[in-house]
Amino acid sequence: MSETNPRLRAELEGIPTYKPGKPAAAADGPAAYKLSSNENPYPPLPGVMESALAAAGSFNRYPDMACTALMSELADRFGVPTSHIATGTGSVGVAQQLLQATSGPGDEVIYAWRSFEAYPIITQVSGATSVRVPLTDGEVHDLDAMADAITDRTRLIFVCNPNNPTGTVVRRAELERFLDRVPKDVLVVLDEAYREFIRDPEVPDGIEIYRDRPNVCVLRTFSKAYGLAGLRVGFAVAHEPVAAALRKTAVPFGVSQLAQDAAVASLRAEDELMGRVGSLVNERTRVVEALRGQGWTVPETQANFVWLRLGDRTADFAAACEKAGVVVRPFAGEGMRATIGETEANDIFLQAAEAFRKEL
Numbered sequence: 231m232s233e234t235n236p237r238l239r240a241e242l243e244g245i246p247t248y249k250p251g252k253p254a255a256a257a258d259g260p261a262a263y264k265l266s267s268n269e270n271p272y273p274p275l276p277g278v279m280e281s282a283l284a285a286a287g288s289f290n291r292y293p294d295m296a297c298t299a300l301m302s303e304l305a306d307r308f309g310v311p312t313s314h315i316a317t318g319t320g321s322v323g324v325a326q327q328l329l330q331a332t333s334g335p336g337d338e339v340i341y342a343w344r345s346f347e348a349y350p351i352i353t354q355v356s357g358a359t360s361v362r363v364p365l366t367d368g369e370v371h372d373l374d375a376m377a378d379a380i381t382d383r384t385r386l387i388f389v390c391n392p393n394n395p396t397g398t399v400v401r402r403a404e405l406e407r408f409l410d411r412v413p414k415d416v417l418v419v420l421d422e423a424y425r426e427f428i429r430d431p432e433v434p435d436g437i438e439i440y441r442d443r444p445n446v447c448v449l450r451t452f453s454k455a456y457g458l459a460g461l462r463v464g465f466a467v468a469h470e471p472v473a474a475a476l477r478k479t480a481v482p483f484g485v486s487q488l489a490q491d492a493a494v495a496s497l498r499a500e501d502e503l504m505g506r507v508g509s510l511v512n513e514r515t516r517v518v519e520a521l522r523g524q525g526w527t528v529p530e531t532q533a534n535f536v537w538l539r540l541g542d543r544t545a546d547f548a549a550a551c552e553k554a555g556v557v558v559r560p561f562a563g564e565g566m567r568a569t570i571g572e573t574e575a576n577d578i579f580l581q582a583a584e585a586f587r588k589e590l
């Protein structure tokens with residue numbers, strides 16, 4: 231066999247691989263609960279299961295490529311024209327399309343760090359250069375520093391609100407001030423994957439912000455509050471040129487019929503879904519207060535997870551949690567993120583955190 235391999239793009243070298251949250255059944259122990267991927271612990275609502283099962287009967291057919299029913303449901307739900315909506319294979323799929331549409335070699339993409347770990351990966355795949363702006367000491371986006379980082383080469387800026395993995399938010403006044411400083415030809419992506427968990431009234435709804443700002447695009451997902459992570463469906467709301475670019479860069483038939491129908495059914499069962507989200511928010515309050523009571527510093531979280539900055543104790547903390555029966559998401563040398571899950575899982579996490587704290 232020849233030694234010559236197919237030529238691959240140099241940009242692919244050194245791309246960090248996306249680390250999915252570890253599954254609950256770890257090879258080296260019987261951890262029972264997965265708190266490592268910010269999933270929803272509730273099973274799909276009954277109507278969702280029925281529509282998904284019905285869609286399964288037509289698996290020999292391609293899905294509706296235009297996602298007609300879902301688009302029209304979303305347009306009604308958010309009061310936006312269907313021409314302003316673009317669906318994709320999870321919001322991370324849509325984020326990748328946004329990069330394809332805006333950025334390439336020589337261009338720059340700004341985001342806070344630490345933030346969602348897909349940003350560096352999809353930026354590097356596009357060939358553009360990542361410009362990471364450290365979070366403030368309070369673990370919040372430093373929007374002034376992000377605006378200062380804009381150059382002639384900047385094409386796209388991610389603002390993750392709430393931020394994954396810290397759960398922290400940027401509020402209306404600071405976001406508006408930041409957007410006023412961004413040149414109109416630079417796309418700002420408000421990644422609102424955890425929007426439904428926000429209870430702070432000062433955090434703006436991106437869909438209100440985008441209306442009179444043609445360079446703002448909002449990303450939402452059915453993976454978190456709506457509990458459809460396994461089906462891969464997310465969407466963007468943006469003005470027509472951006473939404474049209476997303477349709478051009480979409481993988482044809484990328485969103486399965488099952489995902490489309492389940493998303494529609496979830497939107498129709500929203501009252502019940504939001505009841506579940508409310509319970510998770512109550513659990514979040516309980517977990518944060520308990521952790522603080524144990525002496526931990528916990529940043530204010532508006533998402534379905536909590537963040538502890540642990541530095542070089544991160545791996546030990548994660549191992550202690552796993553031994554106790556919950557898998558959390560460690561970021562080596564930095565800290566760990568734990569999803570708010572079932573009450574029993576949260577209790578085990580709190581007990582593990584308390585025991586670890588006492589050993590310090």
Ligand SMILES: Cc1ncc(COP(=O)(O)O)c(C=O)c1O
Pocket residue numbers: 267268319320321322323346390393394421423450451452453459462463464
């Ligand atoms: C901030 C943020 N954006 C986007 C996503 C992607 O979600 P999905 O591709 O499942 O819609 C995630 C998932 O963890 C996330 O944390």
